[in-house]
Amino acid sequence: MVPRTPPEVGGMGHSVKRKEDARFIRGKGTYVDDIQLPGMLYLDIVRSPLAHARITKIDTSKALAIPGVLAVITGADLAKYNLHWMPTLMSDTQMVLPVEKVMYQAQEVAAVLATDRYIAADGVDAVEVAYEPLPVVVDPIKALAPDAPVLRTDKTDKKDNHIWHWEWGDRAATDRAFAEADVTVRQDIYLPRIHVASIETCGCVAHFDRVADKLTVWMTTQAPHAIRTVFALVAGHVGLAEHKIRIISPDIGGGFGGKVPVYPGYVIAVAASVLTGKPVKWVEDRMENLQADSFARDYHMTCELAARKDGTLTALRIKTIADHGYADAAANPSKFPAGLFHICTGSYDFQAAHVEVDGVYTNKPPGGIAYRCSFRVTEAVHAIERMTDLMAHHLGMDPAEFRLKNFIRPEQFPYRSALGWEYDSGNYAAALRKAMDRIGYAELRREQAEKRQRGELMGIGISSFTEIVGAGPSKHFDILGLKMFDSAEIRVHPTGKVIARFGTRSQGQGHETTYAQIIAEELGIPVADIQVEEGDTDTAPYGLGTYASRSTPVAGAAGAMAARKIRDKARKIAAYLLEAAEDDLVWEPGRFSVAGAPHRFKTIQDIAFAAYTNHPQGMEAGLEAVSYYDPPNLTYPFGSYICVVDIDKGTGQVKVRRFVAVDDCGNIINPMIVEGQIHGGLTMGLAPALYEEIAYDENGNIQGGSFIDYLLPTAVETPRWETDKTTTPSPHHPLGAKGVGESATVGAPAAIANAVVDALWHLGVRHVDIPITPAKVWKLLREKGVSE
Amino acid sequence: MMRVQLTVNGERHEVEVEPRLLLVHLLRDVLRLTGTHIGCDTTHCGACTVLLEDRPVKSCTVFAVQANGKRLMTVEGLERNGTLHPIQEGFVQEHGLQCGYCTPGMMMTSYAFLKRTPNPSEDEIRHAISGNLCRCTGYVNIVKAVQYAAARLQEGGA
Ligand code: FES
Ligand code: FES
Numbered sequence: 040m041v042p043r044t045p046p047e048v049g050g051m052g053h054s055v056k057r058k059e060d061a062r063f064i065r066g067k068g069t070y071v072d073d074i075q076l077p078g079m080l081y082l083d084i085v086r087s088p089l090a091h092a093r094i095t096k097i098d099t100s101k102a103l104a105i106p107g108v109l110a111v112i113t114g115a116d117l118a119k120y121n122l123h124w125m126p127t128l129m130s131d132t133q134m135v136l137p138v139e140k141v142m143y144q145a146q147e148v149a150a151v152l153a154t155d156r157y158i159a160a161d162g163v164d165a166v167e168v169a170y171e172p173l174p175v176v177v178d179p180i181k182a183l184a185p186d187a188p189v190l191r192t193d194k195t196d197k198k199d200n201h202i203w204h205w206e207w208g209d210r211a212a213t214d215r216a217f218a219e220a221d222v223t224v225r226q227d228i229y230l231p232r233i234h235v236a237s238i239e240t241c242g243c244v245a246h247f248d249r250v251a252d253k254l255t256v257w258m259t260t261q262a263p264h265a266i267r268t269v270f271a272l273v274a275g276h277v278g279l280a281e282h283k284i285r286i287i288s289p290d291i292g293g294g295f296g297g298k299v300p301v302y303p304g305y306v307i308a309v310a311a312s313v314l315t316g317k318p319v320k321w322v323e324d325r326m327e328n329l330q331a332d333s334f335a336r337d338y339h340m341t342c343e344l345a346a347r348k349d350g351t352l353t354a355l356r357i358k359t360i361a362d363h364g365y366a367d368a369a370a371n372p373s374k375f376p377a378g379l380f381h382i383c384t385g386s387y388d389f390q391a392a393h394v395e396v397d398g399v400y401t402n403k404p405p406g407g408i409a410y411r412c413s414f415r416v417t418e419a420v421h422a423i424e425r426m427t428d429l430m431a432h433h434l435g436m437d438p439a440e441f442r443l444k445n446f447i448r449p450e451q452f453p454y455r456s457a458l459g460w461e462y463d464s465g466n467y468a469a470a471l472r473k474a475m476d477r478i479g480y481a482e483l484r485r486e487q488a489e490k491r492q493r494g495e496l497m498g499i500g501i502s503s504f505t506e507i508v509g510a511g512p513s514k515h516f517d518i519l520g521l522k523m524f525d526s527a528e529i530r531v532h533p534t535g536k537v538i539a540r541f542g543t544r545s546q547g548q549g550h551e552t553t554y555a556q557i558i559a560e561e562l563g564i565p566v567a568d569i570q571v572e573e574g575d576t577d578t579a580p581y582g583l584g585t586y587a588s589r590s591t592p593v594a595g596a597a598g599a600m601a602a603r604k605i606r607d608k609a610r611k612i613a614a615y616l617l618e619a620a621e622d623d624l625v626w627e628p629g630r631f632s633v634a635g636a637p638h639r640f641k642t643i644q645d646i647a648f649a650a651y652t653n654h655p656q657g658m659e660a661g662l663e664a665v666s667y668y669d670p671p672n673l674t675y676p677f678g679s680y681i682c683v684v685d686i687d688k689g690t691g692q693v694k695v696r697r698f699v700a701v702d703d704c705g706n707i708i709n710p711m712i713v714e715g716q717i718h719g720g721l722t723m724g725l726a727p728a729l730y731e732e733i734a735y736d737e738n739g740n741i742q743g744g745s746f747i748d749y750l751l752p753t754a755v756e757t758p759r760w761e762t763d764k765t766t767t768p769s770p771h772h773p774l775g776a777k778g779v780g781e782s783a784t785v786g787a788p789a790a791i792a793n794a795v796v797d798a799l800w801h802l803g804v805r806h807v808d809i810p811i812t813p814a815k816v817w818k819l820l821r822e823k824g825v826s827e
Numbered sequence: 828m829m830r831v832q833l834t835v836n837g838e839r840h841e842v843e844v845e846p847r848l849l850l851v852h853l854l855r856d857v858l859r860l861t862g863t864h865i866g867c868d869t870t871h872c873g874a875c876t877v878l879l880e881d882r883p884v885k886s887c888t889v890f891a892v893q894a895n896g897k898r899l900m901t902v903e904g905l906e907r908n909g910t911l912h913p914i915q916e917g918f919v920q921e922h923g924l925q926c927g928y929c930t931p932g933m934m935m936t937s938y939a940f941l942k943r944t945p946n947p948s949e950d951e952i953r954h955a956i957s958g959n960l961c962r963c964t965g966y967v968n969i970v971k972a973v974q975y976a977a978a979r980l981q982e983g984g985a
Contacts (some may be wrong), residue, residue, distance in 0.1 A: 056919055061919075067862065157845065237928075238960060291926060292864070292927070292928030405860065547925035547926025712922070715963075718964060719925060720965075722966065746960075759949075803958045
């Protein structure tokens, strides 16, 4: 796309350097832990060493004897205010602090309030808790057995560990298609529990001002407005009204979904501040972050694919057991307990499909949130892309040819999928062909054949994913009843400078720059003259926040629409100033001129000044607008990724030699930022494919609870990503944009897994669950008798 | 309590600290230099990297008292008299940061590395920053930022 604005304006298509960088490179950002208020107290949390146990005693006396320890807060204390339980976003309940039982290892048991963070930690060590162990349920499949201990005894009517059953699609048509199929394949696929592990952990500073009767919370949250409403609803009975609550989401050190939920630590800090009238800081450490905050995935899927002999895909069937831990604390739109998992027909044209998901309770931390992904889309993409590859290999077809044969064709858009989604636009073959050219696919296949002769293990993996982002049309999407629109408010000052506020919250995506570029595009005002603010509920318009790649699709669209309202008013003012009819005016970025007389013009800056100094009679003064944008549909970014792996037969190590990513996110606002998002997303795709997993032993002890054994890729493991793009605009988004922050995380793991299986197929390997660790591969190689 | 004297970014400080106080907390909570961050409790992430006598250290794993009598440099010391250091410029120009949380540590590690290795290969850069985790950028642009700074420093940029 050729930019319509000059570089000094910096509208869409310019790689404008980021405005936010100025503070970050000087160490002048303000993250939650940077906030220090006079008289501030520190909160630290006592956690359970056991995965399931009855609490028989909490002895706080030794802790309280430590100078500087002011209080030890227990579940019994919170119960007095009915704050010991809280609702989750999925209408389940979870404990703030337990009164009776702990349900997972590292669960909050009590909180120590002290004058200093070291003293608070001393206090935590000194609290003595006596437990009576209870039987631990770790495996969600065993949790469904009739004789399994029932975990949620707090729910008096609950007789098992089954949370919900959800299904979608046409079961009868799918069964018929399978019965009629020439070929079917079936595979169990497990997507393990993982954690977003943003480098900044979670925390808050809660400050209840008794004089103003107002609560201010600086909080690591991706959705400050929704959080304010939740606080008002949950704590209304203790006198917290919504206009007396201010949530500030300051600079956020990465979110990726992990900063959507409300964690017990926030609630305890708020309660402690309300009770003491002092500011209270709670910041979790890394181990608490990994061990207790919401996890992602943990999907046990059984996938089946049906096809005709000629390689035409006909039907898809998936059954899933979703391990939610002891509470369903996912962050999905209310209607969809399995999120957007039913995007699982992916990029292919199916006759029929059917999916079933069952949510299950186990003795693990609650969650089911995203890992840089739009509501379970990675699970869906992994299933379909692994299965497509399996079918192609099974039929002896090249996986690229097989995909090209089965893709939804460009002329089929808008396309209604077998599971009911209406895909807005796409050109899947173009993206795959571009990736094949870029990586030299045919040549690589030749190299692979030669290497195989010599006994070397090399694999080529493809993933041609379709994403579904930008929730959502409010008809179908809400969180706790709050419709998933988003908002922008733009004010043009008399001198033509702008302040714009949005309902979202950047966590590194660069909103201060991209949103300014959207306004620059629409109004022709230079990016340098536009200040963007988000994250303060006292000043920003209400919005649902930043997750599921919804900022550009929803809030970005709101920005464009608000700017267009301003332009409409500016046209009226220009007509008045130029003494011309509105219809005779021509807009080009930054000015209105009279048609046929280009020297008669008014710049947007002239018009802004007139809006406050010389506006037409009968018109309101000022130049500002608000938009609450409710998207007519979701957007469907897509892409094709191809990677090459080499496998070391001595160690089982998988090395990603090359990785080409061709993404299509529609029209691009800032190419530099988009590329950066893709690099980051790819790395968060590599991570669970090869390294990251949070596992539990049979007693519910966590493995992967610190950076010692939860392995984030460093610069050494991360390949040099090669990126490219195609551009298929969204037909319904005002700017033709689609959203991109998560595409790569969603698409990359399947490409890597497919490459590994491709390398080992001739040995009889049909599937490997991620993370594909050296130990796992080495074991396989040994079984097949080829390890060295 | 113990008395500690130290120089941070050219400024002398004298403070009373508990022997167990970590250097990172001295910098952040006492001296209020909050550009140095904390990202873990096992010395893995490098968000807390500062220079102690010109050598990069993870300040979460150094006691404040160990810095007694020593010279420190933090991210706040990179800019001199209103001029950015080439490493800071590099991070902006090459989009080497997103959320900015790992950035100060990354820059301090890179700063010390480029002093030792003024003309590094890509592999050397990747190894040099492998003690610093970034969850946002995928490292490609961080590598470019360091290359940018190396080129500028070779030209005599700072
Ligand atoms: S805080 Fe992670 S290494 Fe120091
Ligand atoms: S920029 Fe966010 S962790 Fe590196």
